[in-house]
Amino acid sequence: xxxxxxxxxxxxxxxxxxxxxxxxxxxxxxxxxxxxxxxxxxxxxxxxxxxxxxxxxxxxxxxxxxxxxxxxxxxxxxxxxxxxxxxxxxxxxxxxxxxxxxxxxxxxxxxxxxxxxxxxxxxxxxxxxxxxxxxxxxxxxxxxxxxxxxxxxxxxxxxxxxxxxxxxxxxxxxxxxxxxxxxxxxxxxxxxxxxxxxxxxxxxxxxxxxxxxxxxxxxxxxxxxxxxxxxxxxxxxxxxxxxxxxxxxxxxxxxxxxxxxxxxxxxxxxxxxxxxxxxxxxxxxxxxxxxxxxxxxxxxxxxxxxxxxxxxxxxxxxxxxxxxxxxxxxxxxxxxxxxxxxxxxxxxxxxxxxxxxxxxxxxxxxxxxxxxxxxxxxxxxxxxxxxxxxxxxxxxxxxxxxxxxxxxxxxxxxxxxxxxxxxxxxxxxxxxxxxxxxxxxxxxxxxxxxxxxxxxxxxxxxxxxxxxxxxxxxxxxxxxxxxxxxxxxxxxxxxxxxxxxxxxxxxxxxxxxxxxxxxxxxxxxxxxxxxxxxxxxxxxxxxxxxxxxxxxxxxxxxxxxxxxxxxxxxxxxxxxxxxxxxxxxxxxxxxxxxxxxxxx
Amino acid sequence: xxxxxxxxxxxxxxxxxxxxxxxxxxxxxxxxxxxxxxxxxxxxxxxxxxxxxxxxxxxxxxxxxxxxxxxxxxxxxxxxxxxxxxxxxxxxxxxxxxxxxxxxxxxxxxxxxxxxxxxxxxxxxxxxxxxxxxxxxxxxxxxxxxxxxxxxxxxxxxxxxxxxxxxxxxxxxxxxxxxxxxxxxxxxxxxxxxxxxxxxxxxxxxxxxxxxxxxxxxxxxxxxxxxxxxxxxxxxxxxxxxxxxxxxxxxxxxxxxxxxxxxxxxxxxxxxxxxxxxxxxxxxxxxxxxxxxxxxxxxxxx
Numbered sequence: 001x002x003x004x005x006x007x008x009x010x011x012x013x014x015x016x017x018x019x020x021x022x023x024x025x026x027x028x029x030x031x032x033x034x035x036x037x038x039x040x041x042x043x044x045x046x047x048x049x050x051x052x053x054x055x056x057x058x059x060x061x062x063x064x065x066x067x068x069x070x071x072x073x074x075x076x077x078x079x080x081x082x083x084x085x086x087x088x089x090x091x092x093x094x095x096x097x098x099x100x101x102x103x104x105x106x107x108x109x110x111x112x113x114x115x116x117x118x119x120x121x122x123x124x125x126x127x128x129x130x131x132x133x134x135x136x137x138x139x140x141x142x143x144x145x146x147x148x149x150x151x152x153x154x155x156x157x158x159x160x161x162x163x164x165x166x167x168x169x170x171x172x173x174x175x176x177x178x179x180x181x182x183x184x185x186x187x188x189x190x191x192x193x194x195x196x197x198x199x200x201x202x203x204x205x206x207x208x209x210x211x212x213x214x215x216x217x218x219x220x221x222x223x224x225x226x227x228x229x230x231x232x233x234x235x236x237x238x239x240x241x242x243x244x245x246x247x248x249x250x251x252x253x254x255x256x257x258x259x260x261x262x263x264x265x266x267x268x269x270x271x272x273x274x275x276x277x278x279x280x281x282x283x284x285x286x287x288x289x290x291x292x293x294x295x296x297x298x299x300x301x302x303x304x305x306x307x308x309x310x311x312x313x314x315x316x317x318x319x320x321x322x323x324x325x326x327x328x329x330x331x332x333x334x335x336x337x338x339x340x341x342x343x344x345x346x347x348x349x350x351x352x353x354x355x356x357x358x359x360x361x362x363x364x365x366x367x368x369x370x371x372x373x374x375x376x377x378x379x380x381x382x383x384x385x386x387x388x389x390x391x392x393x394x395x396x397x398x399x400x401x402x403x404x405x406x407x408x409x410x411x412x413x414x415x416x417x418x419x420x421x422x423x424x425x426x427x428x429x430x431x432x433x434x435x436x437x438x439x440x441x442x443x444x445x446x447x448x449x450x451x452x453x454x455x456x457x458x459x460x461x462x463x464x465x466x467x468x469x470x471x472x473x474x475x476x477x478x479x480x481x482x483x484x485x486x487x488x489x490x491x492x493x494x495x496x497x498x499x500x501x502x503x504x505x506x507x508x509x510x511x512x513x514x515x516x517x518x519x520x521x522x523x524x525x526x527x528x529x530x531x532x533x534x535x536x537x538x539x540x541x542x543x544x545x546x547x548x549x550x551x552x553x554x555x556x557x558x559x560x561x562x563x564x565x566x567x568x569x570x571x572x573x574x575x576x577x578x579x580x581x582x583x584x585x586x587x588x589x590x591x592x593x594x595x596x597x598x599x600x
Numbered sequence: 601x602x603x604x605x606x607x608x609x610x611x612x613x614x615x616x617x618x619x620x621x622x623x624x625x626x627x628x629x630x631x632x633x634x635x636x637x638x639x640x641x642x643x644x645x646x647x648x649x650x651x652x653x654x655x656x657x658x659x660x661x662x663x664x665x666x667x668x669x670x671x672x673x674x675x676x677x678x679x680x681x682x683x684x685x686x687x688x689x690x691x692x693x694x695x696x697x698x699x700x701x702x703x704x705x706x707x708x709x710x711x712x713x714x715x716x717x718x719x720x721x722x723x724x725x726x727x728x729x730x731x732x733x734x735x736x737x738x739x740x741x742x743x744x745x746x747x748x749x750x751x752x753x754x755x756x757x758x759x760x761x762x763x764x765x766x767x768x769x770x771x772x773x774x775x776x777x778x779x780x781x782x783x784x785x786x787x788x789x790x791x792x793x794x795x796x797x798x799x800x801x802x803x804x805x806x807x808x809x810x811x812x813x814x815x816x817x818x819x820x821x822x823x824x825x826x827x828x829x830x831x832x833x834x835x836x837x838x839x840x841x842x843x844x845x846x847x848x849x850x851x852x853x854x855x856x857x858x859x860x861x862x863x864x865x866x867x868x869x870x871x872x873x874x875x876x877x878x879x880x881x882x883x884x885x886x887x888x889x890x891x892x893x894x895x896x897x898x899x900x901x902x
Contacts, residue, residue, distance in 0.1 A: 032834035032845050038697035038705075038820075039791035040837040040844040042863065046855040047846050 006080040014080070018072045022065060071586045078579035081146075091182045092127050092143075094173065095119060095210075096166060097157075098189025099134030101550040104159040104308040105190075108213065112188035113154055115210050119186070120147045133191060135162040135497070135529035137169050161308040161530035163498040163547045164191035174202050186210050192549060192556020212561040218248035220257045220300050221309030221551020225544050226494035227317060230288050235362035236319050240274075240286040242298055242312075245551040248305070256281035261302045266316070267294030293318030293489075295542055308530070309551045312544035317491035321365040322482055324358050325374035326351075327383055330394060353462070353469035354378060357478045364482055375486040380459070390452055390485035392478075394459035403435070403443040403458050407450030418447045425455065426480040429473040438466045453485045496546035497530045607757040609707075610714045618888055622719050622895040626686045626783065626809070626902055648681040686725040687742045687782030689808065690717065691774060692756070695733040695765035696839045697791050698815070705815035708883040709787040710756045712813055715891055716785060717752045721745065728779075729755050732770035733762030742782070764839040767792040771802035783902050784808035789815045793840060796863050800870045809902050810876035814867060817883050821860055824853060877902060 006014070037043070097116050103109050120130060120141065130141035130150060140153050166187060173179055181204040187193070188210050198207065224243025231239055244257045259278050264271050264286060274289045289296065293316055300310040330351065358364045367374050374389065381395035406421050422428050422445060432443040439460065461468045468474055527533055527543040534540050548554075655664060655675035663677040690713050698706040717727045721744065728742035729752060739755045740748075767788055774784065784806060792799050803810060819826040835844045846852060864880075871878035879894050881887065894900060 032832050033828065034834045034836055034843075035826075035828050036700065036836045036838050038700050038789060038838055039793075040835050040840075040842055041791060041793065041795075042856050042859045043835050043844045043846055044842075045859045046852050047844055 011077065011080045014076050015073055018076060019069055022068050022072065067586060067590055071583050071590070074579045074583040074586070078576045078583070082575050082579075091184055092180050093123055093129075094179075094183060094185045095123075095128065095130045096169065096185055096187050096189075096191075097130065097132045097140070097154075098164060098166065098187060098191035099132050099157060099159050100162050100164040100166075100189075100191055101159060101306060101308040101545055101547065102164050102191045103189035104161070104306050108190060109159050111211060116188045117147075117151060117154070119210060120150055131169065132157060133165040133169060134160040135165075137165050159308065161497060161545045162528055163545075163550060166191040167194045167197040170197050170201065170205075170207065174200070174205060180204075184208070187559070190553075192554045193559050195557040198557045198559065206560075208560040208562045210561075215248075215553075217305055218246070219305040219309075219551060219553055220244060220246045220261075220302055221306060221547075222298055222300065222312040222544065223309075223546055223548050223551050224283075224494070225296075225298055225312045225314050225546060227289075227291075227314065227491075228493065232288055233362070234288060235321060236291055237288045238291045238317060238319070240289050240296060240314065240316075242276075242284040242286065243546075244282050244284070244300070245548055246282070247551070247553045257300060257302070259284065261300060263299040263301050265297045265299075266290075267292075267296075289316060291317045291319040305553065306550065309545050309547065312530075312546060313542035314494065314544065315491070315540065315542045318489055319363065320488075321363055322486040322488065323365045323367045323371065323373055323375045324482055325367050325369050325371050325377045326354055326358070327377060327379040328369050330354065330378060330380055353474065354478070357475035358482075360475055361479045361482075363488075364479065376482050381456070387452060387454070390487075391454050392481060392485065393454060393456040394462065395456050397439070397441070397458045397460050400456060400458060402446040403439075403441075403461065404445045405454075405456040406445065406447045407452065407454040407456075408447060409450065409453055411449070414447055414449075418445060421445065421447060421484075424480060424484050426473065426476040429476050430468075431471065431473065435461065435466060435468060453487070455481050455485065492541070494546065495527060495533070495541055495543040497527050497543055498547070500526050607753060610711060610753045610757060615711070615715065615888055616718055619715050619718050619891070620722065621898045622891070623723060623899050624686070624688075624716070624719050624725070624783075624902065625899060648683070649678060650681040651679045652676040653679050685744055686720070687728065687780050688716070688720045688725055689728045689730060689742065689774065689779065689782060689784045691730045691732060691770060691784060691786045691788075692759060693733070693765060693767065693786075693788030693815075694731045694759045694762045695788075695791075696761055696763065697765060697789055699761040700838045701817065703884055705789055705817065705883040706759070708881055708885075708887050709813065709815050710759065711887045712879075712881055712891060713785065713787050714753055714756055715887065718749055721749050721752070726782075727752060730770075730774060731759055731762075732766065734764045734766045734769075735762075736770045736773045742779070765789070765792045766794070768794050768798040768802040771799070771806055775802070775806045775808075779808075781807050782809070783811055785811045785813060787813045787815070790863075790867060796866045800866065803870065803876070804874065810871070810874065811902060812867065812871060812876055812878045814864075814878065814880045815883050816880055821857065821864075823848070823856060 095116055097112060099109075103112060116130065120128065125144050125147065127143065128141075129139065129143050132138040132140050134157070141147065141150050170185065170193070173183065173185070181202075183205050185205065185207045186209070187207065190213055193207055201207065221244070222242065223245040224241060226241050227238040228241065229239070230237040242262070244262070246256055256278075259276065262276070262284065264276060266272070266274075266289065271286060271289065274286050276284055276286045278284050286296075296314045296316055298312045298314075302310070304310070355366060358366050376390050376392065378392045379385075379387075379394070381393050381399060404425075404427060406417070406425070408417050408421075427445060430443075436443045439458070460466070464470065530543050530545045532540050533543055545551075549556075652665065652668065653676065655677050659677045663679075665676050665678050668674070668676045692709060692713055694706070698704060698709060713729075717729075720727050724744055726742040726744035727740070727748065729739040731737045731739055739759075740752060765788065767786070767790060771784075771786070786803075790796065790799060790812075819829070823829040830848050832845070832847050835846055836842070837844075868878055870876065877894075877900070879890065881890050
């Protein structure tokens with residue numbers, strides 16, 4: 001026997017406590033308030049016929065005590081909710097309701113819920129639990145909880161646009177040690193079980209499917225949606241690649257989705273002059289889409305098995321050109337520090353290296369020295385004009401301890417900024433050893449907090465004899481530094497539910513990652529479901545499902561389909577009314593005996 | 601004790617003036633008393649003609665009825681009824697129960713006793729004062745004269761709290777005294793630990809006529825009016841110190857009232873059976889008003 005509301009030790013402890021309390025109550029006498037009266041003559045006579053209660057007296061009335069104890073025990077056990085486990089074995093059953101996109105067909109999900117509710121009614125509450133695997137895994141019913149709670153909790157649940165979490169849950173169950181040796185996992189829904197997951201299950205674990213589903217009909221789903229630089233070379237435009245997976249029939253899979261069934265919208269408008277072309281049966285490219293930060297939506301306009309994979313959204317990058325002003329005399333100032341016979345040549349070389357590097361990057365635009373709308377300026381430290389915008393400052397070695405000094409804005413951890421800046425500014429591409437040998441000083445990077453973003457470098461490093469301006473790392477350094485100084489927003493090639501975004505961004509050369517957005521998302525950020533992710537309260541990113549397993553109607557590894565059927569264990573919550581009835585009956589008997597003077 | 605029954609309070613002029621209209625009459629007083637206003641069985645000098653009797657030597661010649669002698673030729677003398685005094689013995693309870701509570705019973709008891717004494721002394725009868733608790737004390741022997749009222753009052757005011765109520769014993773003792781038969785006024789709550797039956801038995805043996813002044817309070821008959829008398833209480837007898845634990849509920853309360861009613865009924869039955877007077881004097885009420893109810897038309901016949 002087990003109990004719904006309390007564990008066996010709690011029930012026994014409660015019974016012992018009740019017995020003790022009743023025992024003490026049997027012995028207790030009341031405390032009397034002393035009152036002086038003219039005579040006790042009449043009271044003494046009256047009391048002789050109605051004995052007074054006393055505070056403590058010898059324990060005499062065993063039968064009365066046992067009757068009271070029996071009544072209390074019946075009520076206590078009734079409160080504990082006894083039930084007889086007919087299942088017999090010690091097997092723990094985990095019922096997993098799939099709420100991922102795999103079971104997003106309303107008919108499938110409703111059927112899974114019905115089967116779940118039916119099966120839970122037949123299981124012993126103490127040895128079963130119910131999980132819901134949507135974007136996150138939720139526990140719907142703990143062991144011992146009343147099954148009546150389940151229907152209420154199920155009412156608000158719906159499938160979510162996320163990949164299945166069944167494999168992850170199975171791995172967790174086998175690792176966390178919270179489960180007994182014998183566990184039976186019953187899956188409700190179409191979530192597939194991975195071959196590897198199934199193979200790695202311990203001996204006592206078994207997975208079965210409660211309902212056998214017929215092979216699905218035709219399904220089309222968007223499994224890829226990403227952006228890249230426009231092949232046309234236009235800086236402010238990107239190409240969007242779309243992948244469609246079709247399943248459910250060989251002809252459908254071979255021919256793919258007709259291009260006419262693909263609806264594309266950008267920020268609520270049509271694609272403009274961007275052209276959608278088919279590159280293979282399952283790949284499409286939308287070329288020269290204006291990179292203005294709008295939301296691009298791709299929709300499959302065909303009724304099929306799964307509705308959640310028919311829509312995908314992507315936040316387009318916002319690519320504006322960075323306007324750079326180079327202060328006059330930069331080259332000549334540096335050249336003045338070298339031999340005068342080659343000064344003019346050096347001057348021209350430095351100026352042209354800076355200008356060429358800027359012109360080579362289509363994301364950068366060279367503007368006049370005194371242009372008010374310049375985003376970043378390149379200047380000498382000796383320039384006396386006030387600094388009112390981010391700048392690259394060239395400073396003599398004598399005035400600066402470290403080769404590269406980076407000033408950042410805001411309260412952030414200096415070490416993190418230092419680590420991040422090496423890659424973001426392209427410093428990792430510099431041959432620091434060669435430079436250090438040439439200048440005969442160590443090449444280092446220092447960061448500090450400042451009022452404006454600023455990158456200060458030794459002006460001597462730009463001299464031709466150090467070979468920095470001629471190296472391939474110089475344009476990269478200049479380009480990345482200017483973008484970082486201009487505060488260019490980060491963007492991602494794609495964001496998919498269930499896939500981390502950090503590696504994609506770190507490896508991406510599509511654009512610089514600003515130190516704001518990515519770190520806010522976190523290095524291990526994993527969007528759980530398709531939808532909108534808000535970063536820092538104002539930047540929204542669209543996440544799509546993009547799952548081959550979902551859209552391809554993956555059945556996963558073959559697992560046994562065996563319905564739990566009708567009750568294998570019958571919870572006897574029906575005992576409670578009988579217990580209460582018995583207690584009331586005993587109450588009646590006690591009252592009768594008391595009224596007849598047969599018990600104290 | 602002046603503090604308990606203030607001497608000044610006893611000598612309340614309004615109270616005494618109001619009592620002047622009251623008269624206490626005895627049907628017959630026992631012989632050998634002093635000349636006074638109460639009718640007696642003694643024949644002799646007096647104003648009220650009673651009978652004739654043949655003349656014998658030694659009779660007062662002034663009493664010979666010469667008209668009878670002229671008609672009958674025999675000498676008869678007129679006999680007159682002698683009017684004598686009624687001895688009144690005040691037996692006042694000074695046990696602890698009389699001094700308990702915020703308005704103690706002794707206050708009303710002393711005032712009633714003093715009032716009766718003033719009535720008695722005003723009509724030339726004699727008053728004696730006896731106080732009792734577990735012993736009987738003679739405070740004033742029966743004397744008459746209005747000027748004795750002051751002495752009587754002082755003695756009353758000096759009565760202080762004693763011990764237990766032993767009324768039956770006190771009545772026994774008083775009955776054993778060789779006192780002229782008169783009126784015994786018992787001023788008490790009658791809460792004798794020996795029980796009402798013992799008191800009644802003692803009073804039956806008493807030769808005096810009885811007037812019982814039972815001092816009571818509202819809480820005696822209805823303990824519910826006492827704010828502390830409910831639930832689980834330990835009742836301490838103020839005289840013996842005996843404790844009685846009681847869980848006061850409706851059943852116990854009803855049973856108490858039955859017993860108290862039986863106590864009162866027994867006292868009233870005795871009074872009715874033996875021609876004794878009984879006054880239940882509420883200690884919380886006005887003594888004068890309650891005495892006025894006793895003296896119907898200003899007269900009390902004992």
